[in-house]
Amino acid sequence: MFRLWDPRVLTSRLVVRYLTVGFLAVFAVANYVLWHDTESWDTASLHNTMAFGHKHPIKKLMVEAKAHHDHLLDRRSHDVEAAAARYRARRGRHPPPGFDRWFKAALDADAIVVEEYFDRIYKDLTPFWALDPNIVKRRANAWHWVVKVRNGTAFGVGDVEGRVPWLQLWTALVKEFAEHLPDVDMPINMMDEPRMLVPYDDIAKLVELENKERKLAKVNEVTAEFKGLEHVDQDKPDPYDPEWFGPSSQYWDLAVKTCGPGTPAYGVEQLKDFSAPAEFPRNWRPSYALKGFVQNWTAAMDPCLQPHLRQLHGSFIEPVSLSSTHELIPLFGGSKLPMNNDILIPGAMYLTPDEFYSGGENHGPAWRHKKNGLIWRGVGSGGRPKEDTWHHFQRHRLVDMLNGTTVSRAEADGTRAPTFELPSSDMYANKHQRRGELGAWIKKFADTAFVELLPDDDCDFFAPYFKISEPIPMNRQYAYKYLPDADGNSFSARFRGFLRSTSLPLKATVYAEWHDDRLTPWVHFVPLDNTFQDLYGAIEFFADSDGPGDAAARFIAEMGREWAETVLRREDMRLYVWRLLLEWTRVCDENRHTLGFVGDLKS
Template identity: 45%
Template sequence: MLPTLTSRAGRALAFSALVTLFLVWYTASDNYYSGTATSSTFHAGNGYNKSHPIDALMNTAETDLDEILSTESHDIATAAERYRARRGRHPPPGFAEWFEFAKDKNALVIEEFFDQIYHDLTPYWALQPKELRRQARSIPTRVVIRNNTAILKTDEPRNWMDSWHDLVSKLEDYLPDLDMPINVMDETRLVVPWETVNEYIQKELRDRIMPSQSNVISEYMSLNEWDQEDLEAYDPGFTIPPEGGYWQMAKVGCPPGSPARNNTLPMIDFGTPPWEFDNFERISYHGYVGNFTLAKDPCVRPEMQVLHGTFLEPVSVSTSHKLLPLFGGSKLPMNNEILLPPAMYWAQNEHYSGGENEHGGAWDAKINKAVWRGAATGGRAREPNWTGFQRHRFMSMMNATSVQQAEQNNSHGINFRLPNYADYKLNGDGFVTELLEQHTDTGFNHLVCTPYNEADPTCPYLDPYFEIAAGMPMKKMYNYKYLPDLDGNSFSGRYRGFMLSTSLPIKATIYNEWHDSRLIPWVHFVPMDTTYIDFYGIMAYFLGGRDEVARKIALAGKAWGEKVLRREDMEIYTYRLLLEYARICDDRREFLGYTGDIVGP
């Protein structure tokens, strides 16, 4: 049987208790599934004769979608009431204008869509507003709002800062005064110890009030006079990793008792590749991702320290263990940045989108293959450690010759382990190699050798294993049915483009983004584990007579993305985020609120 958990309504109540049960942040049940498996016959060498685990996952995911749609707010009174029920406060000043802004843009106003904002901002209530403003002013890369004008502050020209400034500028007429510091690195920068964040959240809960209507203040403070104060600069304490690398810095953000805090893998000899894949098998649903939140969380997946470039050797690290306001486009589950829509999603760059109007043609006209092109990024992959990097692992697992050799070597390749074919009901005798030869088109277009020599692009330790493939623009990728999407140095900037295409995204990541609570795995996209051990089973499922199922998810994801991932939706999310952030930084924040919907005392 599938694990039985609460409905979305029940989980909404659980989220409101988040501040007292902080562990929920790391074991959230958003994507655990309950339900009855549907009946379907699996072909193409698979031994399922009645139902398949993916059928059950899809069935319950569709129920989740129905539940979330039932909570849409169609008027300001309902939206404000649902806000108070979920957040335990009055909505911020400007909430009515925000609601009208959203409705004018034909947005789905569903309170759950904004959970990430409160996940990110809640700990900041424990810090004094004046201190938050001082901290924010100390970061050289920021967007400043004064008198309804967005001003870009930066230490040097930065393309992504220009994009974020453009996004905020679209909203400047609606926003109060604020300072919005932004992380311009690929890698995330804040890891506050779990105990500290939990203490802050407990303080927010103790101090939280719902003032009476007569005591509510509906206007934010001006920062013009405060700007004249001579304040000592704040030192964020950014530092590089100590002995043990970034993993030692990052795991302090995990809860006590979590696998990451309790388990440190022995020193890894990358000459003997790490086979730390068993943990996924334990947390999966019959070998497939049943809880995407859990599957991508390094706090419960300590094996990621040797299976992902972020922890092996990131390109750059400048991390603080202090809590200070810092916005960014992605973060690990143990990081503390405040998530924004990524600049590359807003910038309309064809490299990351394929073109805003390029989404691919009809499903039946597409090539029946999975396609992937990209650089061998993920961090500084060197000769001693490259076998632990995620993109290198995926490319090796897509090579039919490497897989054939692994089949003859106790299922081990130089940097990957094959799944137990019996667990996935996959026939032996060359079935997987045939699948790869006929239904995949993958390759590195750049090996990114470390150290890099521009005059000699060869890479002696990678050349024996990988050939350079011709690049492929995203709009050409849309000619293929299946689009695996992998982490690079941080999150993948292609994901929104893939979601809006007529192809099927197969997503693997350990990073969180602003839109995560808007997308339902197995309805809008196919989740894949970062070990990629489930990829062959996923492809065999769809290729085994379930082409119409793949088409259904691909087009459902596209249609949903056109409702919740539009540029307008990025504006709506950022608008609301900045109203909430400005309130936290206001000296009268406990009494700031919107009560225009309340009639009577």
Template identity: 50%
Template sequence: MIVLNKRLVQFIIAASVLSLLGVLFLHDDDPASASAPAPRPIDDLIRNARDELDALLAKESSNVKDAARRYRERRGRHPPPGFDAWVDFALANNATLVEDFFDQIHHDLGPFWGVEPATLRWQARSFQHTISVRNGSASFRSDRDRRWMVLWHNLTNSVARHLPDLDMPINVMDESRLLVKWEAIEGHMARERASRVLAPVENVTDGYPQLPEPVLDPEPFDARWISTGPYWALARDTCPPGSDARNAEPPTNTSGPPPMPEGFPAHSYSGYVQNWTLAKDPCAIPHIQEMHGTFIEPISLKTSKELFPMFGGSKLPMNNEILIPPAMYWTEDPFYSGGEEDHGGPWAEKHSKMMWRGAGTGGRNKKENWTRFQRHRFLSMVNGTSVRQAELSADPPPNFELPSYTHYPLGAVEDGGSLGAWVDTFSDTGFVHLVCFPAQGNKHCPYTDPYFAVRQGMDMAAQYAYKYLPDLDGNSFSGRYRGFLRSNALPVKATIYAEWHDSRLVPWLHFVPMDNSFVDVYGIMDYFLGVDGVRPGHDAAARTIAEDGQAWANRVLRREDMQIYVYRLLLEYARVLDERRNVLGYVDDLLHD
């Protein structure tokens, strides 16, 4: 029998009483801290994102030999001529050199391996808006002064001394242009896959040809431009046969609220974006045709089903342009960047709010279709008055429906709370111009004035004083994205557009992805902000993503990284346009083994 010391017994009893009182005290004053918070889906997504980046960085190359080996492993062919000089240029500019970062180049150029090089060269030199490189210097021609052409020429010329002769047709419109049928692209890609051969070293050559001087006023080839009809009717043919998107007819009625997701959005994990690639691909989310201005009615339509080389700053995943860094990313204009040096004050000094200012762009929003436009929907969904109307009124808002609280159990609505009142506590968002169609000659619009007040504009640098910066498509991609990433605020990104840098950014690690329906916006803000007295927020997680994203952007989205990307892209492009492309390559590393 064990006999306890009397003093020890007294100590145990006292400790037990104090422990019980502590539990009761915590329970009474802070229900959220009475027990460890239950895991949230976003916790898993953030953790998995870190693993994804670690796997990428494990492939980093530090010399030409490693880079060439990794190229052959990933691409199935020898690197292009000049690859060694490109690697030296990248490393001299302190680049993080991971072959996966250049996947977009090979995705974009792949179909052109199925077209005869002579045809590609003729198409390229015959286009109206073209940047040409000859003897290590770049020039350009266009129909008139175009700011983006000047900037793209400047970017190309900054690396032109390293480049072979070539011609680059440029898309000068906001909207993407090429929509080649899926079957045609698949045929070209079959030829590309068949060409992936590591040619014997003795058969490989490394010299690019000289091209004749550019023609000032060439006779253009016929791209068979299409300027009428619903965009979706053209776009769906780029999706695989038998897919839901391919079979989806364009909507006949674009008034009223769009069809919001029933349950969790596609390609999500418990309601939050998991597969970022599919979540922004119209072929994988065909309902997007009814809730995005690109498909409702774009500002302009000049589209071709022909495959020819055309470079542009953004595109839909279904388009066939060749991506280059957008001109507005290359400019140092603070309107787009917020300034190259001023990226916002310390996190702790920022407003714990969501900030957005912008115009009601996205296409031709009209009285009969504005309720289907993405920017209008988002601003309604983060407007407390509109949300209260959706909660309480038999006459719901005209352009959105609230998500199911079963799928998104929000702290704000526990115990009968008001979602709209909670939204008011964090949302500072508004249009600075309603962009009416037809134009009204001012910032207002008679059919949207009842729903949106026109707000005062705000410089990007001033927006960095807020913690949460949603970024939304306009007529195409958002030119603010790089600036937001390089700030120390947290970008919350929704888009259907692809950009040059997509394979080097990891969602949930460098930014927060948002579904294009925006049904997850309340859950995202609930996770990061929490709800006073109901559930804790995750401010530290928001700060980590914001600051890690900034550090990463300053590592892989610098002006030098844009030069490195364009340099590599144009080496690859010049090879595709050469008749000897199957034996053009870099093999010096193999010769010296």
């Protein structure tokens, strides 16, 4: 039997916390049932040996994911010497000045430091290394909303009257470690949607230039002294606004310019007419999936690899607000599409004490006491739906697919729902679908509804499809075993709450977040394709009380909860932004190529 992780790499506090008798018992049962007791599944799969053979693909995906997760944990750093060495090996530079203080804070917070968990910082900052640091720092300094640090004190600058409290929330986070930072400016995106869509050729040139200039400076040439921002403050530069594309522009046609030659979406234009039902790929066999279930999560999120998403996600049809540019400017925000060039920080909603997104500290009952069912409540967001477009939106598709009446009608007379097609029986061996009982099962298993429809609840075109339900607080939703999660106007801010709950999150998204590199699909949550073609297959596997699925679901739910409490704490968000701002300050400094930490090499 494999272990969750090697206890030698944990502090004594974590050993006590995680390797409890109860958790070992859950792990042992899940491990045995999932990997050894295949008799019940084998019997069911005899009806479709072409699709699954004698083993369900989710079992294989879980084994591979667990091995990947363990491999990364084996690379954990326990002292600054190891951390700095791994940094240099992966980044090709010395760590930034202040790295030693940052690492000590990580140790004091019992944080797990794996260099790969910070890859997102370097993906985001790479093209900025190729820009003139004086221009970058001036534009950051003069933006409309900025978290500023001066002389070890953080404060927010910008008019926040009538706006979301994001500037205040991010400023409060930076205040917790500002005394350890050099002077720095963090310009903030105050919109739901990300802003920058730099064309592929432009980004490729910047990345190539950064790669050419990157070097590991000689130890005797390295300095820890930043130039500072006093001269920029004295100059008081005017805010810089590039050319913005507004609501009259079509978002997909802007976004697809970021896709490189050779990607399936390259040069693909948006549909001119959305009145027809949502169209799914023919003979769907995605390269990023194993027998229909997501295997490569990064690829599954990438619209450049899936041009069909242009008419299956509201962000690409008509965002609620659109103000994007093809120019690279410094801007920090909580989420972005894989093709955006914004710099990621933890979403502000993860920092608020408001229980709306988290459910508070009540994470739900033990697995055995939960209702064996699925629940979803939410707003019909995800874009600006209209009569001829709403059926192409992701949340509307999710709720419709989990409407037993709609599914039963499709089964009975072949009536195609405007939002989805029933998945191929050649791909998924769904026993309920095979028996023509999928709709009846969904009606008993799933409880999904909108609590509000946009632009308003009185839109006549929604009446035949959706009824408004009363909201159900998050902590009451945790009484169910299964919690699907889909994008809203940008990322879904309830994901961290779902991970911290005792329930199993099922996640579909096209939005990247700060934490992606430290979460492992099939170990901490169940990844879903954005078409939701795998939705029925996934929930049927996990909800099958006669097979290994329930033990597998409990295993992932427990792993996800424990891991979220280990690497998605406020302390971890603080450490991520702290390290990001050390790197950002260096990018904005004229001496950036010789700035670094080399204390470990001098001893």
